[in-house]
Amino acid sequence: MKAVTVENLTKIYPVPMRRQRIIAVRNLNLEVNEGEVYGLLGPNGSGKSTTLKVLLGLVTPNQGKATIFGKDSREYRSRAEVGFLPENPYFYKFLSAEETLRFYGKICGLRSKELDARIHELIELVGLQDARHRRIGGFSKGMLQRIGLAQALVQDPKLVVLDEPTAGVDPAGSRQIRDLILDLKKRGKTVLLTSHLLGQVQEVCDRVGIMARGEMVREGSLDELTTIQRQTEFLVEDAPEGLQEKIEELVRQSGGRFVAARRPQRDLEGVFLDATAPKK
Ligand SMILES: Nc1ncnc2c1ncn2[C@@H]1O[C@H](COP(=O)(O)OP(=O)(O)OP(=O)(O)O)[C@@H](O)[C@H]1O
Numbered sequence: 720m721k722a723v724t725v726e727n728l729t730k731i732y733p734v735p736m737r738r739q740r741i742i743a744v745r746n747l748n749l750e751v752n753e754g755e756v757y758g759l760l761g762p763n764g765s766g767k768s769t770t771l772k773v774l775l776g777l778v779t780p781n782q783g784k785a786t787i788f789g790k791d792s793r794e795y796r797s798r799a800e801v802g803f804l805p806e807n808p809y810f811y812k813f814l815s816a817e818e819t820l821r822f823y824g825k826i827c828g829l830r831s832k833e834l835d836a837r838i839h840e841l842i843e844l845v846g847l848q849d850a851r852h853r854r855i856g857g858f859s860k861g862m863l864q865r866i867g868l869a870q871a872l873v874q875d876p877k878l879v880v881l882d883e884p885t886a887g888v889d890p891a892g893s894r895q896i897r898d899l900i901l902d903l904k905k906r907g908k909t910v911l912l913t914s915h916l917l918g919q920v921q922e923v924c925d926r927v928g929i930m931a932r933g934e935m936v937r938e939g940s941l942d943e944l945t946t947i948q949r950q951t952e953f954l955v956e957d958a959p960e961g962l963q964e965k966i967e968e969l970v971r972q973s974g975g976r977f978v979a980a981r982r983p984q985r986d987l988e989g990v991f992l993d994a995t996a997p998k999k
């Protein structure tokens with residue numbers, strides 16, 4: 720069974736006072752397999768959040784339908800095993816991090832005893848140990864994002880839907896969130912996320928869909944989308960002088976075309992994390 724299906728989805732928002740309409744999502748089809756991490760990408764305003772909101776039953780579509788584990792997403796029962804991190808999570812300002820998680824845990828029907836252990840685990844998982852008793856009202860953007868993520872995981876859902884999970888989170892925190900998503904996958908969970916950080920998407924997603932102007936413009940496994948089929952790279956350490964010329968000659972002789980020789984580079988994230996890591 721598919722974890723998520725979206726069929727022929729169209730969502731049109733009216734623009735009050737003007738005779739205009741915004742087609743936020745147009746004829747969208749989407750499938751997420753059970754146990755996979757799916758990334759929904761696209762420029763600002765391309766309809767990603769709207770698609771997720773329809774899936775969560777928060778927005779009514781003009782056309783089409785969505786299902787979660789085979790149940791129509793208009794039924795509240797379809798959301799029994801779904802955790803959701805919305806785009807702009809809103810929390811009660813006067814509750815502490817722990818109280819917030821207790822509040823959501825109770826809504827999900829967890830008992831006090833199991834809840835205590837779960838809250839402890841989640842606070843560690845999202846790295847909010849030092850802020851567990853602080854009021855949410857004073858949280859930074861990245862801290863709010865972390866508590867939002869913990870909230871989405873409180874009842875250990877089978878499907879986790881994350882709208883920009885790393886927005887505003889620092890590089891080390893983003894990496895933690897990436898590891899957390901990979902860990903969810905390892906435990907057989909399904910993750911559907913949106914993100915603008917393509918590097919991170921590449922690290923965690925099995926499949927991606929790219930939206931533009933409300934439509935799906937590309938979809939496929941990461942490999943399918945990113946492998947340049949006709950090219951092969953060889954990586955050599957401590958190449959002796961003259962080796963490149965020899966290789967170029969060999970490539971010519973064997974009928975291929977030599978395209979480039981270059982030094983590989985690290986990404987800035989790696990340099991940043993190395994430079995700022997706590998001293999051992
Ligand atoms: N409640 C609303 N009322 C009117 N228009 C809306 C509403 N919600 C979204 N839209 C419009 O629908 C379009 C798609 O918005 P959506 O939030 O789904 O985009 P997105 O891909 O999530 O963008 P971002 O990357 O900025 O989060 C935009 O043009 C947006 O202005």
Ligand SMILES: [Mg+2]
Nearest residue numbers: 767768769806
């Ligand atoms: Mg959005």
